[in-house]
Amino acid sequence: xxxxxxxxxxxxLLGTALNLNAAEPVKRVTISGYDTMKFSVTxxxxxxxxxxxxxxxxxxxxxxxxxxxxxxxxxxxxDPLAYVAAAANAKAENYQPKAMANRVIASIGLLGxxxxxxxxxxxxxxxxxxxxxxxxxxxxxxxxxxxxxVK
Amino acid sequence: MSKKDLNRSLRLALIxxxxxxxxFGSGLFAPPAAQAVPSFARQTGMNCIAxxxxxxxxxxxxxxxxxSGYTFAAGGSNLPPISFMVQPSFTQTGRGIExxxxxxxxxNSNFALTQASAFYxxxxxxxxxxxxxxxxxxxxxxxxxxxxxxxxDGVANRFHxxxxxxxxxxxATMFGKPVTYGFYLNNNPGMSDLWNTTPVxxxxxxxxxxxxxxxxxxxxxxxxxxxxxxxxxxMMIANTIYLxxxxxxxxxxxxxxxxxxxxxxxTQIPGAAPYxxxxxxxxxxxxxxxxxxxxxxxHTYPGRDxxxxxxxxxDFGFDAQYQTSIDKHDITVLLSGIYEKQTWNASxxxxxxxxxxxxxxxxxxxxxxxxxKTYGGAISYFAVNGSRDPLLYSGxxxxxxxxxxxxxxxxxxPFNKKGGPAFWPKSNLKLSVQYIIYNRFDGAHxxxxxxxxxxxxxxxxxxxxxxxx
Ligand SMILES: [Cu+2]
Numbered sequence: 157x158x159x160x161x162x163x164x165x166x167x168x169l170l171g172t173a174l175n176l177n178a179a180e181p182v183k184r185v186t187i188s189g190y191d192t193m194k195f196s197v198t199x200x201x202x203x204x205x206x207x208x209x210x211x212x213x214x215x216x217x218x219x220x221x222x223x224x225x226x227x228x229x230x231x232x233x234x235d236p237l238a239y240v241a242a243a244a245n246a247k248a249e250n251y252q253p254k255a256m257a258n259r260v261i262a263s264i265g266l267l268g269x270x271x272x273x274x275x276x277x278x279x280x281x282x283x284x285x286x287x288x289x290x291x292x293x294x295x296x297x298x299x300x301x302x303x304x305x306v307k
Numbered sequence: 308m309s310k311k312d313l314n315r316s317l318r319l320a321l322i323x324x325x326x327x328x329x330x331f332g333s334g335l336f337a338p339p340a341a342q343a344v345p346s347f348a349r350q351t352g353m354n355c356i357a358x359x360x361x362x363x364x365x366x367x368x369x370x371x372x373x374x375s376g377y378t379f380a381a382g383g384s385n386l387p388p389i390s391f392m393v394q395p396s397f398t399q400t401g402r403g404i405e406x407x408x409x410x411x412x413x414x415n416s417n418f419a420l421t422q423a424s425a426f427y428x429x430x431x432x433x434x435x436x437x438x439x440x441x442x443x444x445x446x447x448x449x450x451x452x453x454x455x456x457x458x459x460d461g462v463a464n465r466f467h468x469x470x471x472x473x474x475x476x477x478x479a480t481m482f483g484k485p486v487t488y489g490f491y492l493n494n495n496p497g498m499s500d501l502w503n504t505t506p507v508x509x510x511x512x513x514x515x516x517x518x519x520x521x522x523x524x525x526x527x528x529x530x531x532x533x534x535x536x537x538x539x540x541x542m543m544i545a546n547t548i549y550l551x552x553x554x555x556x557x558x559x560x561x562x563x564x565x566x567x568x569x570x571x572x573x574t575q576i577p578g579a580a581p582y583x584x585x586x587x588x589x590x591x592x593x594x595x596x597x598x599x600x601x602x603x604x605x606h607t608y609p610g611r612d613x614x615x616x617x618x619x620x621x622d623f624g625f626d627a628q629y630q631t632s633i634d635k636h637d638i639t640v641l642l643s644g645i646y647e648k649q650t651w652n653a654s655x656x657x658x659x660x661x662x663x664x665x666x667x668x669x670x671x672x673x674x675x676x677x678x679x680k681t682y683g684g685a686i687s688y689f690a691v692n693g694s695r696d697p698l699l700y701s702g703x704x705x706x707x708x709x710x711x712x713x714x715x716x717x718x719x720x721p722f723n724k725k726g727g728p729a730f731w732p733k734s735n736l737k738l739s740v741q742y743i744i745y746n747r748f749d750g751a752h753x754x755x756x757x758x759x760x761x762x763x764x765x766x767x768x769x770x771x772x773x774x775x776x
Pocket of ligand 1: 189193223224225226290291292296300
């Protein structure tokens, strides 16, 4: 009985997913991060609920402990500067403070030179502008930030 | 330089380097390296290379750190923001200087302590703002930063205040664009600058105090260092447009003496002299570009003599910088030109200048290279030229300010990449060999002083071990 319910709900979920996929194809974005503390992509436009795959490539050559990069998409209303201020003191957590994890929609962990990372998620259903940052200390202030626009 | 002299210099040079290494290796002295100030490194929790390539050349991260008022912190260090620098050196000029390269020194081949400095640099209250004032007040207090350098000049054998700056910096949003803005007080126009093209932080980053240097230089190029007080404000809009404006006034004689500065013969600014700076900067991939303008306009008393009215000196500077990192290669190109218009209303009357007005030009072009953050070098062309004025350039037989030549430098920065020894990791050491070649010096290639001294006699071999800790 339990197995049946599970199968049924799985099928339903799959159906929903396929349905969504049919409506909105997966959005794929590749972002490069550089030693000059910039993202190559600073605006991403998606439809509400659209599936997204983001890849971050660290194209720099400086060591990870001096110039690592990550990618963190924040929830609506989360202040990016408040998030990165907390992140700057969370080196042990790779600059992703667990205390602020509830403000994060999706993220890619800290990358050293020539490394890359991927994350996949579904865009928020709520139209609006969502900030993404690199939370390595001072990178956001230096311009390493962008926005995901849902519309 | 005869062959025998050369052999002797090389031998002495080797001894200098060996002594420095022994000194460092002995562990008696907490270890080394940079005007890359180690207290900044502790505050940010990062090594010197986070902010500098070949220190004190700044990279993009370093420029942003300075822009944010030396306040950015992530290190969790609870040490006070104090650090030190020591620069033992050896100088050999093409020909010795009769009577000694400086008082207490021989005519040539001199060992010296070029500079020994102490810094209080970083957040004004260091890591102590929160315990002192509580969290909410500390949030404001930690927007104040300082760069305070006090130096012992081993050539002049005196202590004096060096570059000193207090800043406040904050961020804001204007017309939807991020803005970093700030205010400062400092004692040297251009000290606030973010790039290494303007004079205060320009190449060479260190040089001998025991070798002749050209007499002519523009006012903005060191003519007011540590003699003036200034207040300024700046803003960086969208990490692209940088604007800065300040005003400078010459400090009182008693105050200068108290700071270890001898005011005798200074060009005095009795009013307020504006200093300005505009720059456009952009990054493309791992490279950054900057083109800019800077300048200073001052009404001055020559030699602090107010008996004949005021001169007027206006400097217009243009500069450009390109910096890139490609795998293990860090390359920085620095260009600058300064045009100075001098109006000698007072100097001419006082017999200090022959002409009612003169012009002076300075040009500098440098390529700095660093491999694997460890092995580097630089080549720099410099030229000064301008109006002939026999009274103004009295040390030149031709009355010309003309000097030009090349600076070649090789650097070895052994601890740069990984940080200093485990017991004091935020430290650094730069061993460098610098050679300055003059094609013309104070107006001529040969016999520039009318006493038989040639430009090449001032060619300077300079070896230095630069410890910062
Ligand atoms: Cu980053």
